[in-house]
Amino acid sequence: MGGVIGGLIPFILNYNPSEVASMNDGTYIGFMCFMSTGTVLTLAILHPSRVVRDDGSHCTNIKYSDVSMEAVEILKLFRNWKILLMVLAAWANTQPRSAPRGTRMGSH
Numbered sequence: 001m002g003g004v005i006g007g008l009i010p011f012i013l014n015y016n017p018s019e020v021a022s023m024n025d026g027t028y029i030g031f032m033c034f035m036s037t038g039t040v041l042t043l044a045i046l047h048p049s050r051v052v053r054d055d056g057s058h059c060t061n062i063k064y065s066d067v068s069m070e071a072v073e074i075l076k077l078f079r080n081w082k083i084l085l086m087v088l089a090a091w092a093n094t095q096p097r098s099a100p101r102g103t104r105m106g107s108h
Helices: 002-013 025-042 067-077 081-094
Strands: none
Touching: 002 025
8 A cells, every 4th residue: 555655646746747857845745744644643543452342342462572582483484494495595696696708798
């Protein structure tokens, strides 16, 4: 949803531009207003302990883990051989490539 609205703001503001420009000041102001509205709306969310359903039951209060527990669980992911293959593939993809033999760099 954010990508759609994020794309609509510059499209609407630049629909009939007087000059060709990628983003004007109104675009940034629109983004700031949109983000500020989202920030204010988050303050209206009730705490789970205060949510009561139509049948009178209360919402479940989820106890979240701490940062150290999350770090341990992320490290446990690297025991999976499929994750290790993904890490190797990502590492190989970021290595600099040399030019093929018989070609000179920069020549077309």
